[in-house]
Amino acid sequence: MxxxxxxxxxxxxxxxxxxxxxxxxxxxxxxxxxxxxxxxxxxxxxxxxxxxxxxxxxxxxxxxxxxxxxxxxxxxxxxxxxxxxxxxxxxxxxxxxxxxxxxxxxxxxxxxxxxxxxxxxxxxxxxxxxxxxxxxxxxxxxxxxxxxxxxxxxxxxxxxxxxxxxGLASMPSPYLSGLFDDLMRSHPETQWLAMWETDRGCPFKCRYCDWNELGDAVMYFSLERAFAEFEWFAKNNIVYVFCCNANFGIKNRDVEIARHAAAVKKQYGLPRALAVQNAKNAAERVFQAQKALADGGLNTGVTLAFESLNPATLQAIGRKNIRVSDFQGLQKRFNQENILTYTDFILGMPLETYDSFADGISQTIALGQHNRIQCGNLGVFPGAEISSDPGFLKRYGMETVEVEAVIFHGVIDTDPNRIKETQQLVVATSTMPREDWVRARSYIWMANFLHFDKLFQIPSVILHEIMGLSYRQIFETFLSEGVDQYPMLREFRDFFLEKAQSIQHGNIEYCPASEWLNIYWPIDEYVFIKLCREGTLQSFYEEAIDMFQVSGDSLLQKAITLNASLIKTPLVDSDEDLSLQYNIWDFYRGVVTGNPVPLQKGTYVYQIDKTSEQWQSWDEWMRQVVWYGNKRGAYIYGVNPIHPGIAGHH
CATH class of the missing domain: 3.40.50.280 (Cobalamin-binding domain)
Known part of the structure; x- marks a missing residue:
């Protein structure tokens, strides 16, 4: 049979x-x-x-x-x-x-x-x-x-x-036992990727997660098997490995696994990347494991997940977060090692309010997360407690909508006969009614657009560190009625709000763009591309300068000028020298890397390196910079200081 x-x-x-x-x-x-x-x-x-x-x-x-x-x-x-x-x-x-x-x-x-x-x-x-x-x-x-x-x-x-x-040991590895050999031989044109388990299970009980269906015990495959499988990946031309473990770094053995993976990469040159999901409260092991991966050229970015910073929400979902002190310590250590991190949040959680959500995002940035915050919409999955407990959604007033499930950066499928996949998303709760959910969704898009896509990150750092504004105040300024008089800022604000409302009505979470690589773009990236592609970057900065009532020689004006000059664009063939009256670049880098540098006034000349990386078409730029640079936030050029002259402290 x-x-x-x-x-x-x-x-x-x-x-x-x-x-x-x-x-x-x-x-x-x-x-x-x-x-x-x-x-x-x-x-x-x-x-x-x-x-x-x-x-x-x-x-x-x-x-x-x-x-x-x-x-x-x-x-x-x-x-x-x-x-x-x-x-x-x-x-x-x-x-x-x-x-x-x-x-x-x-x-x-x-x-x-x-x-x-x-x-x-x-x-x-x-x-x-x-x-x-x-x-x-x-x-x-x-x-x-x-x-x-x-x-x-x-x-x-x-x-x-x-x-x-x-029991796990009684199941031979499908990789090592050759079960995939015939499949791989039958498709020589395919570049194969691999999923990898070195343990199975999760000790935590987050109610939105379907790991709970396995219980709270973690079971382990042997180290010998894990080591042999990773070497198999290298020998069989596997370029990317996704580790399915729920909490990589939860045991000391994960550090050994990471070091072995790095040694395999050094010997064979493959795989090129190993993606893992970090344990929450194992700071030292997580750091050592991720450092080993980074040193070995396997790191894909470190997840330091919060999901929420609201205590009532965390209690309602049964989650214990990474300690804030551990987060800050890890963030600083990873920065010192030039290892990029990103932080996860989830929108639509029980007992979350607009204020608690907006403050949580703002606080996370202030704690040192300047690379990327990824905020997904809460989904309702059959294996999760929020779905299996009949009263959970009702208890917290959760409204759901069915939307088509697409993958961001995935190819748009125009086949009229295709089978659409769907998912249930929470788009309102008793503490975050529909209009507040729209505001919150627009707020995180604006934070990504301005801060993590680097479009306004340098001025934001100055506004926060020197002028005392919270990051929430900065982002909300761009979402306020105050932008009504500025056509471009108003267009972006309204686009975010309208897109959030469309999700509540069952539309997809991302922006399809057949003319831009024929893929689905995250909302902030779509607007970023639109701004650059249509040649309106300068107008954006001019409107921002006017909105913040910036004078011509002010520190903030110089910060905006520097940021505008740093945005990567294609078809550029020469470097740019920029003279400023403050060491803004050094101060900014000190803040985002966790190694503070005093702000000083003087004559500072910066060479913006626009020629080491070049893109000869908009398609190449969209793919290499906006898409592939997403997690790294690699949207700005490098800078070389030239002959700084210090005149005094600010």
Whole structure:
């Protein structure tokens, strides 16, 4: 009998992830199913594929397992439905985070699904293969973690015990055992990416997260296996590895893993990057692990996540944040090592208000986060407590809307027959009504646009450090009615507000731009491109100068002049020398790196290096600077001081 697994991931410009779930299911089954010789595993479906093409591939299969995630659920359902129409006897099994624990409504909504697995899938799928009998259903009673409907009645079998360290060890690595070799040989044109687990589970209980479905124990693969797998990645031309661990750095062994990965990169030149998600309250281990990755050329940026700084919100969602002192200490140490960080927030959390959200963003910047704040909208996932607890959304007055799920920087799919993926987003709560959610969403877009895209970061630092304005005051100035008299500033403010309102009405979170690389752009990047592409940068700065009532020789005017000269643009072929009456660049760099430099008055000449990096077209600039430079905030040129002359302290 043929077995097939469908684990659909998104593709990235000819790059695809090896289907790790499919590998795990096959590997565990080969090690534990006594009658495995009766089965033949087909090549998995691992990327978005037209429904009819997928069905034709799956028709020979007796059993088909689907891994359902936010990014593939609807396509997986469509394939499963057509497959059942074409071959009714096929056993269709669904698992993954999109399958809820209370699966009765799920199974009734999609009756072409024969059964669903909740939680870890390896044991349950192997048990299905062990007990399956063609044309019968009684065997389902023997399969742990299975949910199914029989004769109109819903059945929920007891959950399988989680795989502990020994259980994980009993599952051979699909990489090392060669399960992907044939797939890779069949697609020599594909640049493969890899997902990697060195542990499984999360000890925390954040109620918005679907890690909770596994419980709070963390289980570990052996170090020997982890080391061997990373070397396999290098030897098999894997350029990018995404580590699936929920808390990298939670144990000392993660530092060993990072150092080993760096040694492998040094020996083979690959992989080029290893992306990890950091532990929250393990400051020293996180620093050592990330330093090892950075020293080895594997670092993709360090996440120092808050999600919220409002104590009531953190209590409501069951989250304990990284301590502020640890955040500041890590931020400073990473800055000293030239390792870039970014901080995560989530909009739409329970008990968050506009004020607490805006203050949290402002405080995080003041604590030293000048590289990037990433703020996602709160999604409602079936495996998370906010979804499984029937009263949670009502208790906090959460309003949700279904929107199409697209990936920022993902290619726009114009196929009229495409299957759209969707997600549920929170767009209002009892403490953040709809109009406040719109204000908050616009506020973080404005913060990204002005500060993290570097468009107004130098003046913002001066306004905060020298003139005593909070970053919140600065960003809100650009969102206020005071911009009504300034056409360009008004246009950007209104665009942010209208886009936020459109999300509340079910529109996508990002901006499609067929004329700009044919991809979905984050809102701030879209406006940044528009400003530069349309040649209106100078007008933006002129309006900002007028709005802040800046005099011609003032410190703030010089800061704006410097910032305007630093924005990277294409088709530039000469450096620029700029003379200022203050050491603004040195002062600014001191603030953002955590190594303060006194502001001094005098004659300071700065050479702006506009020739070391050049872009010969707007498309090249959009790709290399705005897109690839996103996490690094690499939107401004380098600066070389020339003969500073100090006249005195400011």
């Amino acid at each position: 043929n077995i097939a697994v469908v684990q659909i991931n998104n593709s990235f410009s000819g790059q695809d992830y090896l289907p790790l779930l499919a590998g795990y299911l096959e590997s565990y089954a080969r090690a534990h199913v006594t009658r495995i010789d009766q089965y033949c595993f087909m090549k998995p479906i691992y990327r978005r594929t037209p429904v009819e093409e997928a069905v034709q591939h799956l028709l020979p299969a007796t059993i088909v397992g689907f891994g359902a995630y936010t990014w593939n659920k609807n396509l997986s359902l469509a394939i499963a439905r057509r497959l059942k129409e074409e071959r009714p006897e096929t056993l269709i099994v669904f698992g993954g985070p999109e399958v809820p624990d209370r699966a009765k409504n799920f199974l009734r909504a999609y009756p072409w699904i024969d059964c669903a697995v909740y939680g870890e899938g390896e044991v349950a799928f192997a048990s299905i293969l062990e007990h399956y009998q063609l044309g019968e259903r009684d065997w389902m009673h023997s399969v742990p973690s299975l949910r199914y409907i029989e004769n109109g009645s819903y059945h929920c079998n007891p959950r399988a015990e989680r795989l502990d360290d020994n």
